[in-house]
Amino acid sequence: MTELNLLPLIGIVVVVAGFAFRFNPLLVVTVAGLITGWAVDLDWLSLISTFGEKFMNARQLASLLLILPIIALLERYGLQQRAKDWIASIKSVTSARILMVYFVVRECSSALGLLSLAGQAQTVRPLLAPMALGAAANTYGPLPKEIQDKISAHAAACDNIAMFFGEDIFIAFGAVLLMDAFLKENGIQGIEPLNIGLWAIPTALAALIFHCFRLARLEASLSQDVLKYIQQQQETSVGEGETQ
Amino acid sequence: MNVLSTTTSLAPPAVFEINHVFLVIGLLVAFLVIKTLKDKGHPKRYSTALFWGLFGNVFLCGDLSITLFGEQITHVWVGFSVIAIAVLAGFGYVSPGTYEHLSEQQKKQSANSIGNKLFIPAVLIPIITVISTVLLSDINIFGLYLFDQQHITLGALTLACLIALLVGWKYTGGSPLVAVSESRRLVDSIGWAAILPQMLAMLGVFIVAQTGDSIKELVTLFVTPENKFMLVVIYCVGMAIFTMIMGNAFAAFPVMTAGIAMPFLIEMHGASPAPLVALGMYSGYCGTLMTPMAANFNIVPAALLDLNDKYQVIKVQIPTALMLLTFNIVLMYWVIF
Numbered sequence: 001m002t003e004l005n006l007l008p009l010i011g012i013v014v015v016v017a018g019f020a021f022r023f024n025p026l027l028v029v030t031v032a033g034l035i036t037g038w039a040v041d042l043d044w045l046s047l048i049s050t051f052g053e054k055f056m057n058a059r060q061l062a063s064l065l066l067i068l069p070i071i072a073l074l075e076r077y078g079l080q081q082r083a084k085d086w087i088a089s090i091k092s093v094t095s096a097r098i099l100m101v102y103f104v105v106r107e108c109s110s111a112l113g114l115l116s117l118a119g120q121a122q123t124v125r126p127l128l129a130p131m132a133l134g135a136a137a138n139t140y141g142p143l144p145k146e147i148q149d150k151i152s153a154h155a156a157a158c159d160n161i162a163m164f165f166g167e168d169i170f171i172a173f174g175a176v177l178l179m180d181a182f183l184k185e186n187g188i189q190g191i192e193p194l195n196i197g198l199w200a201i202p203t204a205l206a207a208l209i210f211h212c213f214r215l216a217r218l219e220a221s222l223s224q225d226v227l228k229y230i231q232q233q234q235e236t237s238v239g240e241g242e243t244q
Numbered sequence: 245m246n247v248l249s250t251t252t253s254l255a256p257p258a259v260f261e262i263n264h265v266f267l268v269i270g271l272l273v274a275f276l277v278i279k280t281l282k283d284k285g286h287p288k289r290y291s292t293a294l295f296w297g298l299f300g301n302v303f304l305c306g307d308l309s310i311t312l313f314g315e316q317i318t319h320v321w322v323g324f325s326v327i328a329i330a331v332l333a334g335f336g337y338v339s340p341g342t343y344e345h346l347s348e349q350q351k352k353q354s355a356n357s358i359g360n361k362l363f364i365p366a367v368l369i370p371i372i373t374v375i376s377t378v379l380l381s382d383i384n385i386f387g388l389y390l391f392d393q394q395h396i397t398l399g400a401l402t403l404a405c406l407i408a409l410l411v412g413w414k415y416t417g418g419s420p421l422v423a424v425s426e427s428r429r430l431v432d433s434i435g436w437a438a439i440l441p442q443m444l445a446m447l448g449v450f451i452v453a454q455t456g457d458s459i460k461e462l463v464t465l466f467v468t469p470e471n472k473f474m475l476v477v478i479y480c481v482g483m484a485i486f487t488m489i490m491g492n493a494f495a496a497f498p499v500m501t502a503g504i505a506m507p508f509l510i511e512m513h514g515a516s517p518a519p520l521v522a523l524g525m526y527s528g529y530c531g532t533l534m535t536p537m538a539a540n541f542n543i544v545p546a547a548l549l550d551l552n553d554k555y556q557v558i559k560v561q562i563p564t565a566l567m568l569l570t571f572n573i574v575l576m577y578w579v580i581f
Binding site: 006027045047049052053056057062070072077081120121122123157159165168197206 | 262266315321330336395437490518551552
């Protein structure tokens with residue numbers, strides 16, 4: 001190991017620096033690509049054409065756009081309000097409980113390979129977040145935007161975490177096949193996708209336990225937030241009273 | 245997380261062929277571009293329309309251009325479009341426009357009159373997608389398949405969205421045209437983040453191509469290869485960090501596994517491969533939870549949910565991600581040797 005060739009890593013440096021300076025990610029990624037191409041001595045026309053080729057081949061990633069019209073339509077006609085009202089009619093429901101139930105269902109269905117059963121655009125925005133917000137409004141009354149955002153962000157996080165850590169149990173899922181293919185390519189025989197899938201179970205369980213524990217604590221932290229908010233409200237109204 | 249497949253050729257003919265799906269996406273975006281141009285109150289009307297126009301054009305004309313002018317020329321103009329898209333977004337020329345709003349009161353009224361039927365179209369999307377993926381994937385009439393055999397889920401999703409749109413039309417009275425023009429509000433709020441995953445797929449190739457060996461060399465600078473625990477830590481944390489940079493654990497996996505796990509853990513210390521790679525990949529997923537580069541999961545939802553802080557989803561996820569990363573490291577050290 002006499003010659004240390006770190007030039008290809010320059011793309012990574014660009015990404016990290018771009019992040020640090022808060023440039024737009026699209027720009028950062030493109031510049032990182034251009035510089036990496038330059039670092040490995042690609043001529044500029046084939047570099048541009050490689051960009052185009054990779055971009056074309058990744059077009060299926062834009063499928064999110066297909067879901068948006070129907071969600072937007074339903075929202076125009078009051079989907080979110082309906083979800084809130086429905087939850088408000090169930091008295092024992094709290095935000096944390098809704099999120100926990102969703103987490104368990106999402107992780108189990110994702111472990112069975114049913115990844116497209118839910119998602120940020122199709123379930124979290126129109127249904128899960130409004131339901132969690134509805135439950136919170138049920139318990140605490142109207143909430144400020146700040147606390148609403150906290151609940152919504154937790155709804156989005158539930159979907160991500162439950163899906164990520166469920167999906168690798170399903171042996172036909174891409175990640176497991178990718179790992180399997182990688183091992184075979186590198187001359188390691190005798191590993192079946194099933195072996196890899198089984199080793200995903202402990203982390204999947206850990207994710208369930210850790211995150212549900214955090215959700216249980218979320219309920220307590222919400223009631224504290226609400227208490228603080230009410231106190232602030234009272235202080236400001238007292239303050240206004242004095243000036244009048 | 246989608247597999248970044250590059251195979252497109254030699255698929256049997258299908259009704260929901262991948263190229264048709266791309267055409268639908270292209271038409272959708274084209275309609276949004278027209279709506280944007282007509283939006284007189286839009287602060288950045290022309291540049292936003294240009295941004296989406298360049299993007300939609302790749303879907304609308306990409307395949308046609310390959311047939312007419314060949315791959316070489318098509319890839320070059322798409323490449324230039326990509327750079328123009330990045331420049332437009334990078335220098336702030338893309339912004340949301342103005343939209344007609346229904347009041348909260350009107351929405352409540354309509355929600356009450358339509359009732360729980362409002363849920364049906366939303367619920368139909370996943371149900372139809374899953375059922376048709378499982379049951380209809382092999383259906384073909386005289387060799388014409390219903391779905392593109394290499395992109396069954398995407399075909400099924402498209403079918404599900406079309407049916408949901410029709411059912412939604414029936415229940416709400418809002419036509420598909422209303423639906424698409426309503427969707428501009430959502431698409432604009434997501435903005436450039438909708439394109440980031442595709443950009444990252446592009447970057448992945450460049451970086452992965454050359455970095456494996458460089459990473460291996462880099463590791464030996466920092467750790468003595470005899471230290472098993474530190475190697476496990478470096479592999480797991482490296483997977484998380486590299487995933488944060490690349491926005492995708494799939495891109496980080498081959499680099500880190502070829503650079504650290506194969507030479508040091510498997511070949512030198514005889515680690516057991518199955519748990520090693522499974523936990524390695526999951527360490528990468530911990531990184532996915534902590535990075536804005538995983539836009540689909542972290543930035544798009546923040547936009548979809550109208551959060552004031554676009555990093556709030558990430559902030560909420562960090563504690564769980566760090567706990568799971570620690571768990572993976574300990575478990576890996578325990579089971580692989």
